[in-house]
Amino acid sequence: MPELPEVEVVRRGLQGAIEGAVVRSTNTRRPNLRYPFPENLQTLHGHRLTSVGRRAKHLLLSTDNHQTLVIHLGMSGRIVIVRDDQDYQLQKHDHFIMTFENGTRIIFNDTRRFGYVLLLNSDDVPHHKSLASIGPEPLSNDFNAPVLQSRLGHKSGPIKTALLDQHVVAGLGNIYVCEALHLSSIHPTRAANDLSDEEAETLCGAIKDVLTKAIEAGGSTLRDHRLTDGSLGYFQYNFSVYDRENLACPGCSCDIGKTKGIQKIKQGGRSTYFCPQKQK
DNA sequence: CTCCTGTCCTGCCGGC
């Protein structure tokens, strides 16, 4: 589920609710998700959460004893915040709960268990296998057309597949790659290292634009994604191509001419949606 | 190095 916008929306929710709070307890309700839960979670107890950050699709909860809890939501993960005065019945797939001294709880639910939780020394976070060689943050100034071009330079496979590679650029997933390529009018099967300078410029801008708008909309709720108050994102209503096979893309006559609207193909085992009329 | 496939896991949907 969660790509950069969904994770960022969760990060903002967590920041408002638990930054500065002191950890009272942690509770795991099964031994593992994708990986075993850390064995030393109790070392967080009594310590203050100093920042709630994000790198790519990872949430980074740092504490005043120089530890960082890394949370990846995988495909189906969500985090909800429950305040002291709110009733909450634990649900199926609620796997990890953190309770703070102010009574607030955060609950990590993950149906498919592709997510994970790590507890690292804060100094080790940038060097950890999952984060060490990851690409630039697409919404930062470190991400621009020349950087994108150089990172695509040695990739001869399709641009769609290349943009899903977290080493090229961080945080994109299947939805936002499809949307950004559509906005850029670039065909998903084009070779990644074959974009013109102008196309790279357009694509770079489209990625930033799509991600920014998706964050503002609270992310996309297809099935699992929730804001931390349990409400739904609504960027799915703004999709131009994703999950819209045979429909027209906005402002395009692609469903009435020779083509039959948005097409769905498989690339690297994953669905790609695109408009054959607009994307060349 | 890159590329390609299979795999992890649960739930849902469509077809028969």
Add this chain to the structure above:
DNA sequence: TGCCGGCAGGACAGGA
């Protein structure tokens, strides 16, 4: 109604 195959927002390992 039930069963079965296919598919889903991610990302690894292993082999070519």
